[in-house]
Amino acid sequence: MSTTLEVVESILAALSDSTIPIESLTSTAIALSLQCIANANDTDTTHRRDTAGVDSFFWALWDGVYKLAEEGDEGVQERLVTFLKDAKASEAGEQWVVRDVKVGWNTLPLLGDVAKDIWNGPNIPPTVSDTSQIVQDILAGDAPKPSSAPDLFAVVKARQGCLNLQRFAARLWHEVHVDFPRVLALDIVHLGLEVGALEVEAAATWMTIAADDMLRLVNNDPEGTSRWAGWKAAFTSWKTRKCKERRSSFLLSFLRSPRWLALSLILFFVFDTSGRWMRQMEIVWLCDISFPIPVLG
Secondary structure (H helix, E strand, O other): OOOHHHHHHHHHHHHOOOOOOHHHHHHHHHHHHHHHHHOOOOOOOOOOOOOOOHHHHHHHHHHHHHHHHHHOOHHHHHHHHHHHHHHHOOOOOOOEEEOOEEEOHHHOOOHHHHHHHHOOOOOOOOOOOOOOHHHHHHHOOOOOOOOOOHHHHHHHHHHHHHHHHHHHHHHHHHHHOOOOHHHHHHHHHHHHOOOOHHHHHHHHHHHHHHHHHHHHHHHOOOOHHHHHHHHHHHHHHHHHHHHHHHHHHHHHHHHOOHHHHHHHHHHHHHHOOOOHHHHHHHHHHHHOOOOOOOOOO
């Protein structure tokens, strides 16, 4: 007989395998969960009145799902979101009790509890200082030099993983209609507009995916109007600042390249007597932002 972890690992392996249809996978996962929980040891509980096996099964499953969301690409996240939407529509397990609360697959039990447990920001290697300038630059989106230490490339992975989780949580709220990301959304966006580049990028992710949800949320807030206006002003300010940074960086690299400088002079004198070329470059600078900045109405 398979253990809970073995059953969960088989489900996670199937979730990461794009050749397996997600519809059949969902029904298989639910069937496996029912069998696993029915055969659970009576001592496998967190609270005295809990259904044995439910807590350990779903905690292991959601922990694995979040790891897949953190490390996988958009295709993996799409499969995870579809799986959760289908599972939430199931009536299986509605007689279960977890932590003194009646649950079933339709409540996606412990999904929010596991998220809060792992929500610690980017998993930066302990061998590097997250306050060093080079690490902060990488978290802001800069690529380390090819000759950099392996730990710095691990920071790149940690940054992407953090943003992947932000995107996944926003999709859970917007598409799967689970409630726990609502609090995370307010925290992320509020902090994001006051801290650094990674936090602003995370806030932009929430706004890009779930802006209408955010608007409904703040409409029910006594300070919602001022909060929305503050977000709008902060995103506009950040975009202006990023444009200036990119313009300065572009000019420095441009002027340091004699080949490109010579080409620019030729283009300028041949094609540009009215400033059109410079306006073209302005468009390039304005569009050269490494992540989407939401435009709030």
